[in-house]
Amino acid sequence: MFLFLLASAFFLFVILSVLPYFRGVGVWIDRRLPIFSFLLEHLTYYPAPKNLNMWYAFGALAMVACVIQFISGIWLVMYYTPTADQAFSSVQLIMREVPYGWLVRYVHSTGVSMWFIVVYFHIFRGLLYGSYKTPRELLWMSGVVLLFLLMAEAYTGYVLPWGQMSFWASKVIISLFSSIPVVGNDIVVWLQGDYEVSGVTLHRFFAFHVVGFSFLILAMIFLHIIMLHSVGSNNPDGIDIMKHKDRNGWPLDAVPYYPYFVMKYIPIILFYLLVFFIIVFYAPTFYGLFLEAENFERANPLVTPLHIKPSWYLSPYYAILRSIPDKSLGALMMLLSILLWLFLPWLDLSPVRSMRYRGWMSRVALATVVGSFVLLGYLGLQPAVGWYLVMSRVATVLYFSFFVLIPIVSYYDHDHVVPERIPER
């Protein structure tokens, strides 16, 4: 079969090599289906600021991560059975009996963590260079929605193997809804479709994971890119490149996306895949961070595992929830810790985008929110006792203080003068 694939790869190579000699066919198709001019506009002659650095690769990597999850996910669904009796054993079937099933599942389970790593770096890039500021407010908000959808997708997927952690994680998250006044408990039963988290719940989580959220994510990514391409990319200097254009309307500080950035990103993507597959082959559980040992035990509604901890990518929010000694307020603050980001474009009053030209106060504010987020992520994985609890309360206060301080700080900060054109370095 390997020879067969090698032969098909060779034919693909030949076809792609001779294709440019049939330009007439391309023109005929393009007049009816403007796929080639679309690619030319959005991939080749997309004006990318010439100073885009490595941080800008995380957007492309997020797309790669998305494709990996979709392909491995389709393959997993071929054997996965979403019933309480068979979910756990069907995962074992994939791991032990199906040819390369272990590989496909480890790619999917590693893929979610890698996706979150990439997305968190992508968001940090946006904060660092002020990518959320006008005219990119909606672009930023669609990103926050995407993060929210990604969390929903990861959570519903986490429940599917129906191990101990799957079961208790789904119970804890669903129970959050019981903090809604008056109708909370009815909503919980409605969401579960049963009086307890059960096979019925599992089945609807499967529907949301495989069809619901995943399609919303695709649609949202599509909108995200439309918005990006209609306002154009920000850059590490936060300088508006649209102010200075040549007679063709091309921004003077931009270079075509292909070949300059496509060629720059390909090695980065290959490096990403290298790291990805080193994890898949040598540390698929990643020391309990990507796959927890407790989840290799079948779901048992009668026994809660002793050491319950969330997935690392949700642990900052979990730490916030635990640090607040009130059920409703804890759930509310957890929700706000994500939703508040929606308003960042209007909370930040500075006329300057990039941290390169911002004063020390804005830098400290950014360091505070990022530092407290990382700290919360660490604390969320520790037991909620003693100093850990004290620390997580301090970190929670620091995290939310960002949203209070940023309007003040950004207003009074001593920003530097932003150059008209992207400086040569």
Next chain:
Amino acid sequence: MSGNPPENLAPVDEVKRSLLKKTSVFLGALGLAGIGVPLLSYLSPNRSTREAGKPISVDVSGMKVGEQKTVLWRSKPVWIIRRSEAMLASLGLVDGSLKDPDSEIPQQPGYARNEMRSIRPDFLVLLGICTHLGCSPTYRPDPKSVDDTWVGGFYCSCHGSKFDLAGRVFKNMPAPSNLEVPPYHFSDENTLIIGDGGI
């Protein structure tokens, strides 16, 4: 955005560009092949399916003359028919109207390529799946039960293909070839092993 190239587009080094394009397409195709191997292997029968597809053993001691027994092997119907002397005699009568009377198309193991299409003349073992489009034909042993010239055989209700009592297809039927004989052998007088041709 603009969709127009910049005014002062740097000249392209076509030799370098072509080399880069060809190497990336070739290496990319190799990468796709590498992804393809696990993804395509994944689709083939898994270990428990292969385990379930192992040879089965059938006790035929209780079968009466003329009786049909259908068993499942690899999820497919396998017929075991204990043929009477009269049934065996009917096989010689229809030779002229058969498409492949001598079983030249390899639809049977070598040891079943004979006039009876079986190891023992009294026991016929056939895969009960029409070679046309996969329906399971019906066992119609009684003469004249399908039409006036019928001497007994198998009739496919989906598209009307007719087979004699050795599973040989008649001429001008939708089915292109005789019914398939699966690999089998007798481990003793009354035990049939289906799925394994023995030594």
